Amino acid sequence: MIRVWRVAVFLAALAPLLWWSWHVAMAAAGPEPGRYLLLNLGQGGLILLLLTLSLTPLTRLTRWKGFSVIRRQLGLWTCSYGVLHLSCYLLFILGLDWSALGADLSRRPYIIVGALALIILITLAITSNRFAMKRLGRRWKSLHRFVYVALALVLLHFLWIVRADLTQWSGYALAGGALMLLRLPPAARALSRLGRRISTPRKGSGHLES
Amino acid sequence: DTHWQAITPENPELDKVAPFRDATHYNNFYEFGSDKSDPAEHAGQLVTEPWSIKVDGEAGKPGQYSVPELLSSDRLEERIYRLRCVEAWSMVIPWLGVPLADVIKRLEPTGNAKYVRFETLERPAQMPGQRSRFGLIDWPYQEGLRLDEAMNPLAFLAVGMYGRVLPNQNGAPIRLVVPWKYGFKSIKSIVRISLVEDQPETSWHQLAPNEYGFYANVNPSVDHPRWSQATERRLPNSLFHPNVIDTRMFNGYGEQVAYLYRDMDLGKYY
Secondary structure, three states: OHHHHHHHHHHHHHHHHHHHHHHHHOOOOOOOHHHHHHHHHHHHHHHHHHHHHHHHHHHHHHOOOHHHHHHHHHHHHHHHHHHHHHHHHHHHHOOOOHHHHHHHHHHOHHHHHHHHHHHHHHHHHHOOOHHHHHHHOOHHHHHHOHHHHHHHHHHHHHHOOOOOEOHHHHHHHHHHHHHHHOOOHHHHHHHHHHHHHHHHHHHHHOOOOO | OOOOOOOOOOOOOOOOOOOHHHHHHOOOOHHHOOOOOHHHHHHHHOOOOOOOEEEEEOEOOOEEEOHHHHHOOOOOEEEEEEEEOOOOEEEEEEEEEEEHHHHHHHHOEOOOOOEEEEEEOOOOOOOHHHHOOOEOOOOOOEEEEEHHHHHOOOOEEEEEEOOEEOOHHHOOOOEEEOOOEOHHHOOOOEEEEEEEOOOOOOHHHHHOOOOOOOOOEOOOOOOEOOEOOOEEEEOOOOOOOOOEEEOOHHHHOHHHHHHHHOOOOOOOOO
16 A cells, blocks of 8 residues: 555656646746746745645544655655756756856855755755664654754745745745644644544554555 | 838847747736736736826826827837846847837926826726735835936837737736836836826835835846846746846946936945
8 A cells, every 4th residue: 555655656746847847848838948947846845845744743643654654755855856946046047157156155045045945955865764764863853853944944935035925925834834833742742632533433444554 | 201220139149029929928017916927817807998097296288198198199119129127037029109208298297397107007806916915015006217217218108019009918008118127117007197306106116125226227236135137038048048148237228328327326226
């Protein structure tokens, strides 16, 4: 069952990339295809990050262990989208002008904040394997809590690009805030209690841990 | 009369007129939404007939004008201008319209008139962006020029583009085009022109005074606080040719307009 989920997550995360590439190839992405990819990858990365962070509360609620297995996979996809987003910025916005990158990194807060978020995501991706988990031991958990910092930085990065309308940003910020609140100990305990209450009556109907 | 001048672009490879579809489907017109595709998607709802433009302030001929009345018997001219957006992209667009100076002259500015203030339509029922709860712009959108800027021969009132009537998303039925300033100065769907004594407040300046000044002249040496203005992406571009080019002072129209700012510190009056 978990294998099916893994394949499904893989296909679901890959599909937008193929869809956007198809649009660009068909010249249906507007007059600035590089920016089209840049914005979609950025937004897609944020959505993946929020989905990744929703798995722990979901595990508490549904008591299905499978969620924690696809968590690493979604986290890696989040990082991949972030790296592709950066590549688009370097290639299509800066036109590979490295001095412009230096200027941006030294002067522009939203670029600095975005870069910091990506450094965190890459660090977490590199240390997401079993070997690193073993090596880091108890420190692994505290290191991977930095994903919360990454979320805050990504939201700030997004906020600083907005020019005139905060509707979309507010939606993501609200979702991010809710996911953080659900991690507060009282909320987490309440969620687990709720999960037990939901799952106990259905005990006979078969769980998905296979 | 034989009043024509053929154009030889300085850089024929780069100064190519943008395809009509790009110029009409990649727009900033926040009244219809903040996405570049929103104006093309939603501007069809806007009713532009009848249309009335209120002229007031220090004008000898105030009143309500229809577009034909405002343009009088002026002949339409075609002007092919570079349009440089403050977001660091640009397009070359052929406009159809009349010099702003001709219109202002007919409105007979009094001796007290020092600035021209423009206002865009406010009609939330047909403009979804104005209904947004998280919008930051204080409607109606307003812009302004110094009177001598408005009288410069390059300042233009457009009623068409690409040889046809102006599409709604591009500012129908009548809009301003000021090619040496960032695009947001070129206010769309004008309903009010006021000749005033004091420098008018402008929408983007009101929203973020440290990012957008009253003058908003294209200037590669004064960066937007959040991004560089030294270069721009000439659109349409492609993945293999991002078309990142150097931005020119006054968008390349310095010869025609630099005199307006002779004694001004353009770092301070950005």
